[in-house]
Amino acid sequence: MAEASRVVRERPTSPHTTIWRWHLTMATSILHRFTGIALYGGALIAAAWAISLAGGPDTYETYKAVMGSILGKAVLFALTLAAFYHLGNGVRHLTWDLGFGLDVKSANASGVGVIAFAVAATLAVWVIAGMTGAL
Amino acid sequence: MASYRTPLSRARGLGSAKHGVGHWIGERVGAVALIPLTIWAVYAVMRLAALDYYGAVEWISTPLNMTLMVLTLAISFWHMHSGLRVVVEDYIHKTLTKTGLLLLNLFVCGLAGALAVFSVLKVALGGA
Numbered sequence: 001m002a003e004a005s006r007v008v009r010e011r012p013t014s015p016h017t018t019i020w021r022w023h024l025t026m027a028t029s030i031l032h033r034f035t036g037i038a039l040y041g042g043a044l045i046a047a048a049w050a051i052s053l054a055g056g057p058d059t060y061e062t063y064k065a066v067m068g069s070i071l072g073k074a075v076l077f078a079l080t081l082a083a084f085y086h087l088g089n090g091v092r093h094l095t096w097d098l099g100f101g102l103d104v105k106s107a108n109a110s111g112v113g114v115i116a117f118a119v120a121a122t123l124a125v126w127v128i129a130g131m132t133g134a135l
Numbered sequence: 136m137a138s139y140r141t142p143l144s145r146a147r148g149l150g151s152a153k154h155g156v157g158h159w160i161g162e163r164v165g166a167v168a169l170i171p172l173t174i175w176a177v178y179a180v181m182r183l184a185a186l187d188y189y190g191a192v193e194w195i196s197t198p199l200n201m202t203l204m205v206l207t208l209a210i211s212f213w214h215m216h217s218g219l220r221v222v223v224e225d226y227i228h229k230t231l232t233k234t235g236l237l238l239l240n241l242f243v244c245g246l247a248g249a250l251a252v253f254s255v256l257k258v259a260l261g262g263a
Contacts, residue, residue, distance in 0.1 A: 037222070044243075046251065050250070050258075051251065051254045053188070053195070053255075054257045064187075083177065093166075094166060129181050135184070
């Protein structure tokens with residue numbers, strides 16, 4: 001049969017991390033997926049919040065104790081950073097989808113901007129949280 | 136034998152997802168909705184962290200907070216299902232593993248999303 005004798009060539013798969021020199025737009029693209037997967041865990045933590053609230057005062061206090069621990073706060077800090085990065089880079093992607101900012105110079109500049117926004121917004125939120133008694 | 140299939144017909148179904156543009160648009164519609172909702176959610180977490188159980192129940196029972204919380208949860212689970220689906224389709228190429236992970240993604244998002252939404256509604260509407 002023709003099917004069996006046909007040579008199957010390995011199709012190239014992205015990302016070509018072993019071929020290309022690391023650059024900012026590649027890192028921001030990978031970080032977008034990475035933070036998206038991290039926020040998957042964050043959404044499950046949010047679902048646990050709702051379920052524990054519906055469970056009554058005792059369940060809710062246990063939930064708050066776990067999330068208020070050092071480990072819980074560390075996870076929440078990382079999730080804040082992931083959320084602001086994914087938000088900022090998501091807007092960057094939506095801008096690209098509209099056809100703007102696709103040249104290399106603009107893409108590099110917006111990449112730096114998104115990282116700066118994520119760090120600044122995360123620090124601002126945690127400072128405000130500290131001042132409003134949320135910690 | 137000459138093929139009479141059109142170039143479009145041959146191109147259809149070749150992508151890793153085997154279908155077209157609807158998923159791509161749905162992912163972006165969810166993304167646009169999540170821009171304001173994420174910012175609200177950060178504010179909501181800060182408010183809730185400062186409240187105990189009774190404060191949290193009172194807070195979530197206002198129509199605006201309940202509605203925004205349900206929308207944030209539902210659209211987040213919708214969007215993350217779309218996103219992880221693309222990740223699986225891009226990197227997992229064995230049919231059985233890929234199908235299994237796509238089903239797992241759907242079921243986890245469906246179950247966790249439904250549990251979260253109905254829990255919020257129970258507390259907000261039922262005076263638990």
